Amino acid sequence: MTAPTLTGALELHHVCAGYGKVAVLHDIDLVVPDHGILALLGPNGAGKSTLLRVATGRTQPTSGRVVLRGKDVTGRSPERLARTGLCSVPEGRAVFPNLSVTDNLRMWTYRPGLNRKDVEEQAFARFPRLKERRRQLAGRLSGGEQQMLAMSRALTANPDLLLLDEISMGLAPVVAAELFGLVRQIADDGTPVLLVEQFARTALEIADSVSVMSQGRIRVTGSPDEVRDRVLETYLHAGASQNPASSPSM
Ligand SMILES: Nc1ncnc2c1ncn2[C@@H]1O[C@H](COP(=O)(O)OP(=O)(O)OP(=O)(O)O)[C@@H](O)[C@H]1O
Ligand SMILES: [Mg+2]
Numbered sequence: 001m002t003a004p005t006l007t008g009a010l011e012l013h014h015v016c017a018g019y020g021k022v023a024v025l026h027d028i029d030l031v032v033p034d035h036g037i038l039a040l041l042g043p044n045g046a047g048k049s050t051l052l053r054v055a056t057g058r059t060q061p062t063s064g065r066v067v068l069r070g071k072d073v074t075g076r077s078p079e080r081l082a083r084t085g086l087c088s089v090p091e092g093r094a095v096f097p098n099l100s101v102t103d104n105l106r107m108w109t110y111r112p113g114l115n116r117k118d119v120e121e122q123a124f125a126r127f128p129r130l131k132e133r134r135r136q137l138a139g140r141l142s143g144g145e146q147q148m149l150a151m152s153r154a155l156t157a158n159p160d161l162l163l164l165d166e167i168s169m170g171l172a173p174v175v176a177a178e179l180f181g182l183v184r185q186i187a188d189d190g191t192p193v194l195l196v197e198q199f200a201r202t203a204l205e206i207a208d209s210v211s212v213m214s215q216g217r218i219r220v221t222g223s224p225d226e227v228r229d230r231v232l233e234t235y236l237h238a239g240a241s242q243n244p245a246s247s248p249s250m
Contacts, residue, residue: 007070008033009161009192010055010086015064017054024050026216028064032161036208037183037193039224041200041231043238047216048196049091052163055194056088057081069160085160089150089167097139101130104138104149105156114156123152126182144175148182155186162186165196173202180206200231214238 008031015028024047032038042048053059055066057078066074068086076084095104105119124131127148133141138149147167154162164183168176184206187193197203204210204224211221212234220230 009069011067013065013067015054015061017050017059017061024216025054028218030211030218032192032194033209034192037187037195037206039203039207039210040194040196040213041203041210042213043235044198046213048213049165052088052165052196055163056086087154087159088163089154089165091165094150095138095146097137099138101134101136101138101149119156122156126155127152143171144179147179159191162191162193164193166198168197168199177202204228
């Protein structure tokens, strides 16, 4: 028997998954290292969000294994995985638009051992802007602020691993850059991050390692410098409309 040579915060081994009869992920092998940021890049429809769905238990793989901190967690429910320390900010800002910032934070104090005051304190310490707007309806926050709120939810549980899906979506480049700076800080504070991005330039700047996906397969993994050319190539093959060079955040 051969032991796996790599261990990470999260590992996918030979994962296949899809929706009904449609296969989306094909034989995915991915290791999210124990430290730092792994950026997962790829054009629209590559399967990035589906991969995160599998990692968080929202979609079950048809074959393969999901391993969290060395433990096989294949088949576990999203709730159970969240309790084990895996937190994700899914695509689209996961905030309740008709609740205030404070009430949004209160909704997320479900984890045992968390109380409302601590959650608020942590969130406001990390994102002072949320404190100024704590009584405002979340739906009236700017896109970047909503993303901060969604991230503070994930972070209040002090996760072992943070999964972020396109946090820069729809944001002005300067706001996206600010969020990426915060992600860098979170990683430097010791939480490993899997950062899914469609637009690549900023992600390449802050990531420690990068995996590039297209058509449901991981095409290459390496340091940002090693994969930079391959990223461009993958996006260009996906069509001119997805050329990252034409994107404001690329
Ligand atoms: N709920 C669903 N039911 C059926 N097919 C789906 C579903 N969600 C995604 N798909 C399909 O799976 C494929 C991969 O989608 P996915 O959302 O994982 O891509 P992505 O890389 O996250 O793309 P994007 O950059 O646009 O967010 C696409 O062809 C998509 O149409
Ligand atoms: Mg997606």
